[in-house]
Amino acid sequence: MSFNLSVIPTRHILLAVTGGIAAYKSAILVRRLKDYGFDVRVVMTQGAQAFITPLTFQALSGYPVHTELLDPEAEAGMGHIELARWADLVLVAPATCDVLAKFSHGLADDLLSTLYLATKAPVWVSPAMNQQMWAAKATQRNLQQLVDDGVHVIMPDAGEQACGDVGLGRMPEPEDIARQVAAYFHAEHRKVAEQYGLLAGKKVVITAGPTREAVDPVRYISNHSTGKMGFALAAACYAAGADVHLISGPVSLETPNGVKRIRVSSARDMLEASMNRLHEGCDVFIATAAVADYRVATIAEHKIKKSGDELNLNLVKNPDIVATIAQQEKRPFMVGFAAETQNVEAYATGKLISKKLDMIACNDVSRADIGFGSDENAMIIFFAEQYGLDKRILEKAPKQHISQQLVEAIHEALSKNVAIS
Numbered sequence: 001m002s003f004n005l006s007v008i009p010t011r012h013i014l015l016a017v018t019g020g021i022a023a024y025k026s027a028i029l030v031r032r033l034k035d036y037g038f039d040v041r042v043v044m045t046q047g048a049q050a051f052i053t054p055l056t057f058q059a060l061s062g063y064p065v066h067t068e069l070l071d072p073e074a075e076a077g078m079g080h081i082e083l084a085r086w087a088d089l090v091l092v093a094p095a096t097c098d099v100l101a102k103f104s105h106g107l108a109d110d111l112l113s114t115l116y117l118a119t120k121a122p123v124w125v126s127p128a129m130n131q132q133m134w135a136a137k138a139t140q141r142n143l144q145q146l147v148d149d150g151v152h153v154i155m156p157d158a159g160e161q162a163c164g165d166v167g168l169g170r171m172p173e174p175e176d177i178a179r180q181v182a183a184y185f186h187a188e189h190r191k192v193a194e195q196y197g198l199l200a201g202k203k204v205v206i207t208a209g210p211t212r213e214a215v216d217p218v219r220y221i222s223n224h225s226t227g228k229m230g231f232a233l234a235a236a237c238y239a240a241g242a243d244v245h246l247i248s249g250p251v252s253l254e255t256p257n258g259v260k261r262i263r264v265s266s267a268r269d270m271l272e273a274s275m276n277r278l279h280e281g282c283d284v285f286i287a288t289a290a291v292a293d294y295r296v297a298t299i300a301e302h303k304i305k306k307s308g309d310e311l312n313l314n315l316v317k318n319p320d321i322v323a324t325i326a327q328q329e330k331r332p333f334m335v336g337f338a339a340e341t342q343n344v345e346a347y348a349t350g351k352l353i354s355k356k357l358d359m360i361a362c363n364d365v366s367r368a369d370i371g372f373g374s375d376e377n378a379m380i381i382f383f384a385e386q387y388g389l390d391k392r393i394l395e396k397a398p399k400q401h402i403s404q405q406l407v408e409a410i411h412e413a414l415s416k417n418v419a420i421s
Helices: 023-035 053-062 081-087 097-105 111-118 131-135 137-147 174-194 226-238 266-280 321-326 343-354 399-421
Strands: 012-017 041-046 089-095 122-126 157-160 167-169 203-208 213-216 219-222 245-247 260-264 286-288 294-297 315-317 333-340 360-362 378-384 392-398
Touching: 012 081, 012 111, 023 041, 023 053, 023 174, 023 226, 041 053, 041 081, 041 111, 041 157, 053 315, 081 097, 081 111, 081 203, 089 097, 089 111, 097 111, 097 122, 097 137, 097 360, 122 137, 122 266, 122 294, 131 137, 131 167, 137 157, 137 333, 137 378, 174 226, 203 226, 203 266, 213 294, 219 260, 226 245, 226 399, 266 321, 286 321, 286 378, 321 333, 333 343
Parallel strands: 012 041, 012 089, 089 122, 203 245, 203 286, 245 260, 286 333, 333 360
Antiparallel strands: 157 167, 213 219, 294 315, 360 378, 378 392
């Protein structure tokens, strides 16, 4: 059974702030967690409020801050229990030695310690305290008990402390903590996706971005492709459980999490990398790259000097990567892209047939709102006749959303293909 796991659900982070000078870092941590797409609510102890106000966290999180166990308004709906159920992860940062002791001994005399006992969510603590307090036997004993109880401890950094001491006890930087939280949920999602995702168990190869065809050591022929569509599709395929290999021309984009990236420059480089991946095994080949149709016949050894009003270049045809892959004896499921400026549907259906593709997605790049470099797209999908699937219109949406719909279309066609074979 397969499920649509292309869309990772928004995760709920309950951030608990306790009374330490590092509480100012927690305000930045809220922002960094939200940057990763998390929904964040904040709990503050009385000690924390001595260092930073609840209003700060309310402004940053967008939610009222929870400070009291016996809040009449919250308790009308058993507020602390609802918070405990809401959380997908409870993160205590900074965590003082006092709260570590409460947790390890099962005390429940305030909102935070009650939440700790009431939640089924994973609990992470980021201890921050004086270096001697950190080294104290009681603190280390409490930490060991928490580890035994399944609490994840983010180890403190070493350095100069507010009190003037130097040693372990500094709360790590908010960016580092947020990155660890994001990595945790990414890994959890991946475990499920690899078993139940729409493309679970499939090896997907994607080409993306432009190619560059050298003219001389400093000049080249290329196009306006930014690779955004291909990179978004690589992320969506990985989120759907696939093993993704992204063959990318020169673009200034970060590699999506979990995706294996192969950097190339020219069309011939891209073809060679594609053939290598095909020989290693490939279930789905998705050609989003804007490959240069022609290259110069002979690349100049040195920079061509300006002379006269004209420069004539002798161009020769580049290999057709999609057609070459589709003609292989053990061909994968082939997905082509058609970026056109006129007669979009006619050109796309022609390419679908002539290149023996299984599916093609086309768009009108003459439109300024969905053309090269845009963060949004709108597409029409056509399938090869044997799949018995009607064309599908994908209305204008962010490329991440378009990518998720493309994954669903690929899955549907693959399911038909299995049934036919």
